Every structure is written in C-alpha cells, then in structure tokens.
Amino acid sequence: MERYDLVFRLYADYDAESIRDLQDFLDVFPPVDSRTALDYWQDASDELDERKDEIRDAFAAGEEFAEVAARASRDQAFTALDLHSKYDRGVNALVLDVDETLRSAGRTDNEIPRQTLHLLTEFHEAGVPIVICTGQTLENVKGFMIQGLGNELVHSGTFSIVYEAGTGVFTPGHGSRTKKLLYDELDASVREVFDEIRSRVLPQAPDDLRESVHLQGNEFNVTLKPNFDIGSDEAAAVIDRGLVYLVDLLGRAVYNAAEDAADAADAAPADATPEEWARAYYADADPEIATVLDAEDAAPDCDPENVPGVVRSLFERIDVAYYHADAAEIGSLELNKTEGVKAALGVLDVDDPFVLVMGDSKSDLRVMRWAKENNAGIAAAPEHASQEVLDHVRDTDELVYDRGDAASVLRIAYVLNVLDEL
Structure with missing residues (x-):
C-alpha cells in the first residue's frame, strides 16, 4: 500500500493540475520567434521547474513522482497503480489503430491531436516501440505519420506499420525485414x-x-x-x-x-x-x-x-x-491485425510482449483477445467503439475513453511505465 499512500500524498499536497497544465503548454507549444512569446514560454518553464523541484525534494523517488504529477491526473495515476498491482509490469510496445481511435471524425476533425502526438514521442524517447495497426494503405499511413511524428521517428527502427489490417508490415531500418508481404505466403x-x-x-x-x-x-x-x-x-x-x-x-x-x-x-x-x-x-x-x-x-x-x-x-x-x-x-482471415502485430513485434525484437492495444473495431478486437489470452497486454477503446470491443475492454481493465481523447489512456500507460521503473 506504500505506493498508494505516496500517490495520495502527491495529489493531496501538491497542485498537480497546475503542474500538468504547465507541462502540456510547454510540450505542445514550443518556443517561437517572438520576444513576448519566448518570455512567456520561459516563465512557464521556470515555474514548472520550481514546482517539480518541490516534489523532487519531498519524495525519495522525487524525479519519478514529479513526472507522474506532470503527466497524469489523480484518477489516471491511480488507474496506472491498479494496473501495475494487477500485472506487475509496464507496457513494452504500443499497438494503435488510427481512425476513430487516435483521431476521430466527430471530435478531432480527422487529425491526431497534438497532445496525443507528443505523448507518442515521449514513449519513443523512453524506448517503447510503436506499432501503428490500421486497415489503411501503407503510403497513406506512412505519409500522415511522418507529417505528425517526423521522419526521424518513423525511420528510427522502433516504429512499425501494420497496414491493410495485416496484409503487410513495414518497419523502416531493418534491412531485408523492413517490408514483409504476408499475403505472399497464402x-x-x-x-x-x-x-x-x-x-x-x-x-x-x-x-x-x-x-x-x-x-x-x-x-x-x-x-x-x-x-x-x-x-x-x-x-x-x-x-x-x-x-x-x-x-x-x-x-x-x-x-x-x-x-x-x-x-x-x-x-x-x-x-x-x-x-x-x-x-x-x-x-x-x-x-x-x-x-x-x-x-x-x-x-x-x-x-x-x-x-x-x-x-x-x-x-x-x-x-x-x-x-x-x-x-x-x-x-x-489468415491475414489479420493479430498476425501483422506478431510479425511487427518480431521485427522489433519485442520477445516478451506486454502491449497496450487501442482500437475500436472487430479487427482490433482480435488483437485485444490475443493479448488477453497470452498475458501479452492490456486493451483500451473509445466510447463509440463497436459493442463487442467495449464489452471486452470493460470486462478486462475498463480503459474506455471519450471520443478523440486517446491521450488520456496514453497518460495512464506512461505513468504505468514510470511506476514500473521504481
């Protein structure tokens, strides 16, 4: 119970909401070429450092708890704690659908929100591989992922695209394994x-x-x-x-x-x-x-x-x-997202997967069930996902999020990994 007590103290004694607002501002709005804007950005950065220093000085694992406060709400942090108590490990890869999962026609104008994109870069910098798993074509997905995440991340060697719901896998930076055409094996x-x-x-x-x-x-x-x-x-x-x-x-x-x-x-x-x-x-x-x-x-x-x-x-x-x-x-049926994900994880050398699967459709449900049956991960879905998907998610870890708010679950997974490092 010690961690629960520490997290309770973190959110009771410190203004974590203000810390998170400052962190989000600095993450999403980097310095621009304007003296006024630069001054405002620097003031926010200094205030964030001061608030984090208070937490760093107050906790034995102060750096980690400062990061928790800056990334997650109280409810999200306790959800992450519950997940760690249940599984005793963090996630070592993200498996993410795009349409109506990372982005939503009804809420995000079919664009992946900047906060969601930034959180993905945080996972990348922490060494967590990202697998985009979609029914779209390779060229379409690769194009908007480069636009959103940058060419360097997409071609980093820890990023993979399972496209056309599992007919092929594209993992730049892996030589002859960069593109696997799974349909050739039919x-x-x-x-x-x-x-x-x-x-x-x-x-x-x-x-x-x-x-x-x-x-x-x-x-x-x-x-x-x-x-x-x-x-x-x-x-x-x-x-x-x-x-x-x-x-x-x-x-x-x-x-x-x-x-x-x-x-x-x-x-x-x-x-x-x-x-x-x-x-x-x-x-x-x-x-x-x-x-x-x-x-x-x-x-x-x-x-x-x-x-x-x-x-x-x-x-x-x-x-x-x-x-x-x-x-x-x-x-x-022999080429589905599950087979594509397993192939992608193989190329990425994720030997003992425990993944976060996020999706909304029956094709995503197959991956979620594979993760559940093999103790290989957790599942999350938006509130408007298909009923079968929602039933599965609610019966496992209840990681259902509002339309267009994939960032909320990514925050939970990020804190889960921070806690796992303690």
Whole structure:
C-alpha cells in the first residue's frame, strides 16, 4: 500500500493540475520567434521547474513522482497503480489503430491531436516501440505519420506499420525485414480468388454503383469506399449495395477457384448458385451482414448447411467486413491485425510482449483477445467503439475513453511505465 499512500500524498499536497497544465503548454507549444512569446514560454518553464523541484525534494523517488504529477491526473495515476498491482509490469510496445481511435471524425476533425502526438514521442524517447495497426494503405499511413511524428521517428527502427489490417508490415531500418508481404505466403487458391475479384469489381459493377464508389488502393485486400462523405446517408446507401455486390462476386470467384467445385454444384440443390452460397454463408456468420442483405432484398434462399464443402473450405479462409457508411471489404482471415502485430513485434525484437492495444473495431478486437489470452497486454477503446470491443475492454481493465481523447489512456500507460521503473 506504500505506493498508494505516496500517490495520495502527491495529489493531496501538491497542485498537480497546475503542474500538468504547465507541462502540456510547454510540450505542445514550443518556443517561437517572438520576444513576448519566448518570455512567456520561459516563465512557464521556470515555474514548472520550481514546482517539480518541490516534489523532487519531498519524495525519495522525487524525479519519478514529479513526472507522474506532470503527466497524469489523480484518477489516471491511480488507474496506472491498479494496473501495475494487477500485472506487475509496464507496457513494452504500443499497438494503435488510427481512425476513430487516435483521431476521430466527430471530435478531432480527422487529425491526431497534438497532445496525443507528443505523448507518442515521449514513449519513443523512453524506448517503447510503436506499432501503428490500421486497415489503411501503407503510403497513406506512412505519409500522415511522418507529417505528425517526423521522419526521424518513423525511420528510427522502433516504429512499425501494420497496414491493410495485416496484409503487410513495414518497419523502416531493418534491412531485408523492413517490408514483409504476408499475403505472399497464402495458398495459390486464395490469391486467385482475390485476383479475380480485383479484376472484376469495378469493370463489372452496375453503372450506378460504379459511379458512387472507388476501390481503395490496397496491395491485397479489396475495399470499396463511397464517393460521399463517410457517415452520410448517401455513403450508407452505396456501401450497403456494394456489400451485396462484393459478396456475390466472392461467391463466383470462390466457385471458379475451388477444386471440384463443378462436381459440388451438381450435388447441391438445383436452385442454388455460388452467389447464393456466399450470401447464405456470410449472413449466417455475421448478423450485421445478414441485416444488410435483408434490407437490400438480397436475403439468401439457400440454407447455409447446403453450401458445398469444397466451397465452404475457401469461405472459411476469407473475411467479409462491413463498416456502416464507410466501407465494404474482402480480406483473408489468415491475414489479420493479430498476425501483422506478431510479425511487427518480431521485427522489433519485442520477445516478451506486454502491449497496450487501442482500437475500436472487430479487427482490433482480435488483437485485444490475443493479448488477453497470452498475458501479452492490456486493451483500451473509445466510447463509440463497436459493442463487442467495449464489452471486452470493460470486462478486462475498463480503459474506455471519450471520443478523440486517446491521450488520456496514453497518460495512464506512461505513468504505468514510470511506476514500473521504481
């Protein structure tokens, strides 16, 4: 209980809120070329040093406790203490989704807040590797991460990008291991399915759909995005239609790629088609997809039990993902964020991982469950994450944060690591 008593004393006897405000000001607003601004910045710096010195002189681990006061609120510090009591270790890597996790269209104007970016640089300077884990393309992610964190950090050798939800891993500064194309390791039959879908998805789309969507520039996954503002009614309508179209394309492509599929079709009910098989299988696998198919008058007539085994075996390796008013996507279940994260941690030489996983979607949930099942980390999510993600986070460590406020959880993890060093 000694640490709890010391932290209680820290926040009872010292104005930690003012210390934190000064620290945040100095972190986010560096000196600028203005005499007045420089004087104001220097005054703030001097006052921060004085307040930290009081804490340094009052505690045996004064440097660490001054850092705790400057980085976290009382509640955040006690949460970090609880986590350390539970796990007895700090985090040795960050695994972070981007959209609606680090940034939010509804709160941060789709930009990662400056305070969040600065905290990431603090982790980097403390030697904690950062893994950005996203469904976006490599070039897009690399571009805005360099813009936000700087070229030096991104190419430092302790920064990795798991892109397209796990199809590839990019870790600059690691020679032949810098870029790992995990999709190259898939069986030829699976790659054939994706090649066929990619070649047909836009050229054969109905005119109204083709004019309303575009194909995201992925290396492997096939992702339809709306030509409307994400989240709008127009985007919702076109992505729902696009989902039906993708599912049907997948059914035909799997039928063409599956060995002995023609024989399987002969044994199946006469009114069933590969498109019906796909609708039946994926509606049965995902209630959200079933709801969309039903709303689009595309509910399957086929019983999922009647899907031929040779076709089902390929369906079981391929994922259909639906993001309301955002995207419809086909990906490999063998290539997911979990596999990408494990590959990234291997390149980064994190041999005994205990990571902070932050995300909002079902693809992030897989990483969270892996961390939980292997005692390899803790999970956090924004309040608007999918219900399954929120259920998992609340059932583990309750690290749910307000939309756009990823910094609050990063502060907790930072203090957790400070405490672990004591």
